[in-house]
Amino acid sequence: MDIAIELIDLTKDFGTLRALNRLNLKVSFREIFGIIGPNGAGKTTALRVVSTLLLPTSGAVKVFSLDVVRDAAEVRKVITYLPEEAGAYRNLSGWEYLEFMAKFSTKGKDEVREIVKEAAEITGLGERLKDRTKAYSKGMKRRLLVARALMNKPKLAILDEPTSGLDVLHAYHVRDVIKRYVQEHDVTVLLSSHNMLEVEHLCDRVALLNKGQIVAEGKPQELKEKFGSANLEEVFAKVVGLA
């Protein structure tokens, strides 16, 4: 099994607040891996450490064998990160935003044009890409940002709550794009969500996070069978002793 991400005893403190407590995890190449848990569980913090935004207090994180602290600049070349509720630059058009982002990962004008063209298709926004992003609805903006995160075919896409706050249609579109990209372009995806039902359908494997600790890990079907539950929500409730 090729390892894309490896968390080794990852701990993160903010002052006296322990956000992550000795996390150990392995994510395989071309896998869609979901970190799920309630608000405040530490999902975003874990994703931020993997994406080189935050430094681990102790432990280590490796992305395709690169250390996120020592080799941060190299890690940034192979990942894209989509923050939760991220925005785009309000006074740029959707097209300009995609061009701006594409230029960081490629040099040639033709290549930029190709990437942006493909991203434009992913967004499904058509002519609206010529409008400034401040005129976009939340769903349109999220489609634009997901396209940005996937357009340069990163080895690892880190997506924080990719469908958060979206209606059924937009959420369906985003999930469809993620699945398609993994199959077609050898992309590994690490995503977080508090929507356990959604993750159940999207992810190959999941880790249940509670109060900064992994409380269960495995394929959704395996977890449901192990805990005798109808869905991951019930699994989580049983694991943390709510049910």
Place this chain on the structure above:
Amino acid sequence: MLKGFGNFLVKELKELIRDPKILLGMIIVPLIMFPMLGVIMSYSMQSAQEQAAKAGLLVVNNDGGNWSETIIAYLNLTAKVSVVNNTDLDNEVALQLLSEYNATYFIEIPSGFSANMTDYDNGNETIKATVKATLNFYGVFSGSGMFESLGSSTIDDSIYGFNRHVAPDAVDVAKSAIIKGEIKKGVDPAILSSLMFLQSIGMPITIMILLTYSMQIAATSVAMEKEEKTLETLLTLPMDRLAILMGKLSGSIFVAGIGALAYMIGFNYYMGSFTTGIPAGTALDLVSLGLVPSLFGYLLLGISLFVALLSALALAVIISAFAEDVRSAQSLIGYIYPLIFIPSFALMFLDINVLPLALKILIYAIPYSHPIITSRAVIIGDYWTATLGIIYVTAFTIVVMYAASRLFATEKILTAKLKFKGLRRRGKKPVEGFQ
């Protein structure tokens, strides 16, 4: 009556008053800043007057007649007069006398003064209309502030008083300014001072607006990235993080520069409307008097402004890193406005050299004083003061830029606020759970 108004108003007041940023920025800072400015101003006025009184009045008597003795006796009633007899005045001698008597101005009673006074005293109305006894006034002009014209107006008051005792309009005063060590006949230092004052307040105001405006732009720009969560995306891109900082600073400088240019054009027009109102007889050509900066002076002024601007922007970036949104960033920036306003307002009116040592050090220590000090120094050709100021501000800028670059290179750009929360919890055991 508006239903719910009272309840809503109470909520609003609670929210506003409990916000420490508003309390500090809008209430405490003005309460400290303006009284402080008042103290500086009144002290400066007092010290200028004391200095003038202490220095006394130097009189060069080249006449030696009865009337010269009379007028010296009259002047002695209000000031301690030192008399130097029969001295031919040229640039060198004038400067030597000023230095010897620690004075900034003196009067010359020219030869023939007593004869003219006698003619005036004995003459009929026709003679009185044509004959006048003239005193020569020489004052040093250094462009140092609003109290520089004190000597000229003191002499005017004294001669007015003398004329009232003797005969109306008997004595006239011909004024000359000593500019950069050279006597400029017919130039009243008081009028020159007023004219230069109108122009010299332009620079502090421009600098004040340029700095505050560009700091707002830089802080808003960083805070907007945080508020819109675009900063997180930027920080994970394969780009040099220093490039983000430099991009922010350059963008802010560019926009602020355009703003400053537009402002200076408008302000120049505004100032022009004042100078055209000065009577034609007192119009002065500042270029021929050497009171405009040289090309080198302009270069120094440009460098001084640039480094001060760069440090202000880097400081704004650092401060805005502690804000979570645009509103907080703008409030936080307000904390450093006194560092811009105090030197700007103070140096608009005062000569830094007459301030007490502690205040002088304070003004020199504030980096944003230096473009203003430089703007005056280059006019009078004091390039050393300008250069030393530039060296100091550059050193400060390097420190601030280094701090800003470190901030961008680490996770602090995202977690600065979180760490504050952490500090408040110091002493407690680690708690688990964080999103």
